[in-house]
Amino acid sequence: MSDVIIGYDGKPRCAWAGAGDTAFGRYHDEVWGTRTYDESAMFESLTLGVFQVGLSWSIVFGKRDAFRAAFRGFDVSEVAAMTERDLDRLAQDASIIRNRAKIAATIGNARAMMSAVPDLAALARSYEINRKHAPRSLADLPKATAPAEAFAKQLKAQGYRFVGPTSVYAFMQNVGIVNDHLHGCFRAVDH
Numbered sequence: 001m002s003d004v005i006i007g008y009d010g011k012p013r014c015a016w017a018g019a020g021d022t023a024f025g026r027y028h029d030e031v032w033g034t035r036t037y038d039e040s041a042m043f044e045s046l047t048l049g050v051f052q053v054g055l056s057w058s059i060v061f062g063k064r065d066a067f068r069a070a071f072r073g074f075d076v077s078e079v080a081a082m083t084e085r086d087l088d089r090l091a092q093d094a095s096i097i098r099n100r101a102k103i104a105a106t107i108g109n110a111r112a113m114m115s116a117v118p119d120l121a122a123l124a125r126s127y128e129i130n131r132k133h134a135p136r137s138l139a140d141l142p143k144a145t146a147p148a149e150a151f152a153k154q155l156k157a158q159g160y161r162f163v164g165p166t167s168v169y170a171f172m173q174n175v176g177i178v179n180d181h182l183h184g185c186f187r188a189v190d191h
Contacts, residue, residue: 063097
């Protein structure tokens, strides 16, 4: 299978997005690789990365709307204000991944976002990668990079949890700090 396919609308896309008009495809087209410094969007991406640790992206993505509801639209201040009672309730919520440590990390990460200096957006800006050429294939995409390792180390120093180099690199891809759309995809840097 090619790493780039023609979608339902005739546009070439990264094959992982699928050819149909689906939520996954729209995520590829509208979110993944699109640079954003919006606090809620960044917190959502960070949170989904926390829950993805040890799981597949498709499992986590399939619960994206439930996570949005559980974590109050990814409003950082509202999640930071969550209590032990909220943690207990979410650990019983079958619509999300009921991993107590990951739920606690999400609440802790919201608190870290509220107090971290530099803030997450400023820190992310310092790790931007402006490619001149898109990766040629999925095999060219790393799971982690030296900048992701350094970024993860800074996040941990600021109190963030479940932020290893692999999840941080995925975060970088999701919020567009790095554009890993493949050569030939209509979203690629050199399309």
